[in-house]
Amino acid sequence: MSTNSLQTRKTDRRTTYTINLIKDCFLELIQKLPYSQITVTRLCRTADLSRSTFYLHFDSITDVLNAVLDDALLAIPKSHFSDDSQDLSIDYLKKNESLIPACQRVGSSSKYRKLLLDPDLSEYIVGRIMAHERNKVVPSIQRKTGLSTRDAETLFLYILHGSFAVNRANHFQKNDEWYHQVQLLNAFTMGGYESLRH
Numbered sequence: 001m002s003t004n005s006l007q008t009r010k011t012d013r014r015t016t017y018t019i020n021l022i023k024d025c026f027l028e029l030i031q032k033l034p035y036s037q038i039t040v041t042r043l044c045r046t047a048d049l050s051r052s053t054f055y056l057h058f059d060s061i062t063d064v065l066n067a068v069l070d071d072a073l074l075a076i077p078k079s080h081f082s083d084d085s086q087d088l089s090i091d092y093l094k095k096n097e098s099l100i101p102a103c104q105r106v107g108s109s110s111k112y113r114k115l116l117l118d119p120d121l122s123e124y125i126v127g128r129i130m131a132h133e134r135n136k137v138v139p140s141i142q143r144k145t146g147l148s149t150r151d152a153e154t155l156f157l158y159i160l161h162g163s164f165a166v167n168r169a170n171h172f173q174k175n176d177e178w179y180h181q182v183q184l185l186n187a188f189t190m191g192g193y194e195s196l197r198h
Contacts (some may be wrong), residue, residue, distance in 0.1 A: 019057050021047050023071065026064045027111055035065070035118045069125065072112045073132040113172050126164050130157065145196040159189060 025047040029038050038061055044054050058064050116125060134156065141152040166185060170178045 015057070018049070018053065019067070022049070022054065022057060022064060023068050026061075026068055027115070030115050030118070034120060035061075035115075036120050065121075065124075066128070068112075068115070069128045070132075072109070072115075073129065116172055117168065122164065122168070126160055129164075130160055133160075141193070144193040147196060155192075 022043065025043055026038065029043060029046055033042075040051060040054055040061060043061065043064070044051050047054075058067070115121065134153070137156050138149060138152045141147065141155050142149065145152065145155075147155070162185065166181050167178075170181070
């Protein structure tokens, strides 16, 4: 193996390590502080890195936030909006977690929960989830309702905000009450789809 290949592989490994360290330290800080108080200086101190090293990999704290959210959203299965799924029982939802909204699937991990509970980030996170899930969910809503893309996106935004609000109110904790609420919201949504189809 050539020296350049070996050096590139070492650099890639080191780069990956540093990026992961920065993201992990960001998540560590978000457990203790609101997002508005996390600065590059504080993050570098926690990670024991220089600011120049930070800026080799990220442009800002928002850039780190985006990377962390992307990791969280890619780590979960995509929403499975089956066109024929009518079983919305609690047992069915427990066995088919992909039917549970993306915000809850991310919030299921204690690693990301505090991030989702930060009041300054709610709108931003909903926007990132919408961008991540849009291509799967909007066409599914269109198939179920016959609506235009624009109208299906409006419904998707409504469903996502409502889901996020319910999950936030329950602190992203899955318990019997939360499953009941998800079951209720899903039944309401399916009923809405049904009425729009006629």
